[in-house]
Amino acid sequence: MTVLVLGGTREARELATRLVGEGVAVVTALAGRTEAPLMPPGEVRIGGFGGPEGLARWLTERRVEQVVDATHPFAARISQSARTACAAAGVPLETVERAGYEEGAGDDWRWVDSLEEAARAAEGHRVLLTTGRLGLDAFTDARSAWFLIRCITRPDTPLPPGELLLERGPFTLDGELDLIDRYNIDMVITKDSGGPAPKLEAARCRGLPVVIVRRPEATA
Known part of the structure; x- marks a missing residue:
């Protein structure tokens, strides 16, 4: 099984670490906007896919069986691109979204x-x-x-x-x-x-x- 993790977050690195440890072939995609990013285990791809069409084509060529969107909560463009591409390629998409901030007493x-x-x-x-x-x-x-x-x-x-x-x-x-x-x-x-x-x-x-x-x- 090959899993594409749309990463750049702590959650994505932790997920890649766990999956690689379980013997899953993982490709983590990073946008390439951060200098010297913290690299997860497994294969790493840096840079865009060329929009939803390019991502759908890449998913098909690499025979990806699962995509996990674990990007930053404000990475709206890649999240939308992933939804469109996965629908076109027939690949299941799972989203991992960290909880937002919650206001407390004294805030x-x-x-x-x-x-x-x-x-x-x-x-x-x-x-x-x-x-x-x-x-x-x-x-x-x-x-x-x-x-x-x-x-x-x-x-x-x-x-x-x-x-x-x-x-x-x-x-x-x-x-x-x-x-x-x-x-x-x-x-x-x-x-x-x-x-x-x-x-x-x-x-x-x-x-x-x-x-x-x-x-x-x-x-x-």
Whole structure:
């Protein structure tokens, strides 16, 4: 049996590790947007497939029997492409989606539907910005804000006013508290990516507002 895992997440690496350990032939597909990605066991394919048609053709040529979409919750394009391609190729598709963030006692969260809306909420604040390297141009007009922009890979678009911090997690609560205090952060802006989030716990400890971009709705 050959399984294609659409990866790039911790869940995808854990799945590939388990399947390879069970003797399953696994191909993990990575988008190639992150420098020096953490590589899962098994075969790894980096780069796009050429849209749904290209993916359907690849599934047929490789005789893939199962596709697992374990991509980032905001990777809407590849998820839609996988649904279309699997339907065309007659290959079963399973989705592994991590749970989103849940607001707790003491949290000051403000949910928004877009990066542009988040940028408007940032005006006048010193912001820890952890929305990733894509879409940062949405924040370039927030001139009264200052951003500590944390990414894994250096963005290739103009940056909003502030400082770029290239770091890869996992992060710790003590480390996030130190970051907030050192840079006088008074707001956190992130996406509802789910998973461990010491930054949200740190924001709660410091009484900071958090602006969270909702996940895109899945397209049938």
